[in-house]
Amino acid sequence: MKLTICLTLLGVGALSLLNTARAEGPPQTLPDGPEKPLLVAMCSGCHPAEAVLGHQNPPKYWDKEIEHMIDRGAKGKPEDFEKIAAYLKRNFAYVPGTVNLPDGPGKAELIEVCSKCHNPDIVVTRDGQEGLRTQWASTIERMIRKGAKGTDKQYDLIEDYLTANFDFIPVPSYLPEGPGKKVLEKECGGCHGVALFLGRHESRDAWGRTIENMIGRGARVTPADMELMADYLTKFYGPDNLIR
Numbered sequence: 001m002k003l004t005i006c007l008t009l010l011g012v013g014a015l016s017l018l019n020t021a022r023a024e025g026p027p028q029t030l031p032d033g034p035e036k037p038l039l040v041a042m043c044s045g046c047h048p049a050e051a052v053l054g055h056q057n058p059p060k061y062w063d064k065e066i067e068h069m070i071d072r073g074a075k076g077k078p079e080d081f082e083k084i085a086a087y088l089k090r091n092f093a094y095v096p097g098t099v100n101l102p103d104g105p106g107k108a109e110l111i112e113v114c115s116k117c118h119n120p121d122i123v124v125t126r127d128g129q130e131g132l133r134t135q136w137a138s139t140i141e142r143m144i145r146k147g148a149k150g151t152d153k154q155y156d157l158i159e160d161y162l163t164a165n166f167d168f169i170p171v172p173s174y175l176p177e178g179p180g181k182k183v184l185e186k187e188c189g190g191c192h193g194v195a196l197f198l199g200r201h202e203s204r205d206a207w208g209r210t211i212e213n214m215i216g217r218g219a220r221v222t223p224a225d226m227e228l229m230a231d232y233l234t235k236f237y238g239p240d241n242l243i244r
Helices: 012-017 020-024 036-043 059-071 078-091 107-114 120-128 133-145 152-165 181-189 204-216 223-237
Strands: none
Touching (some): 036 078, 059 078, 107 120, 120 133, 181 223, 204 223
16 A cells, blocks of 8 residues: 555654644644554655555545555555555545634635635645645646636735645655755655655666656656756666665
8 A cells, every 4th residue: 555645745854834723623743543554564665654654535536546555565464454544534634614814814715716626725735746836726727727717917816825734844854864855755755655766776867857757757857957857866776876
């Protein structure tokens, strides 16, 4: 179950960034429970189990998420996956109308524009993404294509509000320190985690092609960040490096 939950991705190292809205929504740490050791053991092979922090989703979403992770190679007994699903549904469930949206510029615009189609507190699900500004912009653009009615000023305020209150929370990755680490965690952690790099030793050209492939799949990486990422991966995960 590689829990994309990776849904990339959000961790213990960023708990201090969780604001009141998050505290009133999803837990700030992994809650205790009989299934917690299973979650940590089965998910940590691909990404930190803390990746679920900052997320709330409907129960059916967690079922689909686990199925998706099994399809991608997660190993475990059926009864163990059922226990993990029960843990997630109990502790990270989204119940419409129960989220207290934080006050701030853009809140009124969010309620006015979004309430015409759905409960505005659905933003706690993060639209299945990790809360980057570019991702919220894409969400707003999609809503406009679906018929959302608002002004450019309202959309700008909504984007600012969502980015400020439901933004990216970095996942602890345990990668070695160095220039490019934060960029790598932010750009890669939101989709699949960074454990995929472990054990790989590629040339800089090969890492560059990997990054280009991710961009082709929707990763939003600037040319400057691409260079930083390629440099970092080559330094620590190059053909002559011994990091495993």
